[in-house]
Amino acid sequence: MENQILQSEKLAVIGKLVASISHEVKNPLSIINQSAYSLKRKVNKLCKENAEEIIAGLDRIEKSVYRANDIVERLLNFTKPYYSKIESINIKDVIEEAIKLSFLQAKRSDISISKRLSNAYIKGDRNALIQLFINILINAIESIEDKGSISIKAYKDKSKGLAVIKIRDTGVGIPSQYLDKIFEPFFTTKESGTGLGLAVVYRIVESHGGKIYVESEEGKGTEFTVELPLNKEEEDGG
Ligand code: ADP
Ligand code: MG
Secondary structure: OOEEOOOOOHHHHHHHHHHHHHHHHHHHHHHHHHHHHHHHHHHHHHOOOOHHHHHHHHHHHHHHHHHHHHHHHHHHHHHOOOOOOOEEEEHHHHHHHHHHHHHHHHOOOOEEEEEEEOOOEEEEOHHHHHHHHHHHHHHHHHHOOOOEEEEEEEEEEOOOOEEEEEEEEOOOOOOHHHOOOOOOOOOOOOOOOOOOHHHHHHHHHHHOOOEEEEEEEOOOEEEEEEEEEEOHHHHHHO
16 A cells, blocks of 8 residues: 655744754854863963863863754754756666665675666756665665665656656565654654654655655565656657
8 A cells, every 4th residue: 555645844844943943053052162162272271280170071061062063963954955956867877876875884784685777867956866865775774674685676657757766675664653754854763863864855855846655564674666757858859
């Protein structure tokens, strides 16, 4: 049974919220950081006896500021528009690139991967499209506890004018009560998950005029289907 994901307006609202909160939070963080830095430089003059202890404390402050900043940056990246350049793109190339990058990151030799990729041209932003498939692939990789496989198909559905991409894994699967939640920002079932991967996927697909579907069975695996409109000019011309 296919489960089409409804448009999430929440995402746009959260985007605006994050942008304004980030701005407000970054200013005080930067002041804390500068103060810690300048105190560290003066600490020997100010109080020699406890210098070491004070420096250790200031180091901890700097590290925490760094962490907080990093979180803010990530949230901001998530809300920024992605597109630098819209061009004609062979979906096969971006998928190959995404496979390379996600497996480089994952270092998993217990996962076999099979792919059947046709050439299909769409219009879009190369980096955003790579990101889209990386996010799906990383989830697929993470869903496989021991051994397993991931298969990736891409083909043209000429009659519908679509490039169709299917990414299937033999991982843990998604409980049916979660199927309509997984694209929501911050929904995660992972201990150290961000819950932003699929929210980003959803936005990228949507902004490229596409659709995304998911089918899953607990204990068996999951299949994501991405449909993106073919670039008519390229497809008719070449
Ligand atoms: P995160 O990976 O940080 O948890 P995502 O937005 O990427 O956030 O995914 C949200 C949730 O959707 C995951 O926590 C997981 O429960 C579920 N999920 C996504 N992809 C898969 C998959 N291939 N197999 C099983 N569960 C998945
Ligand atoms: Mg993820």
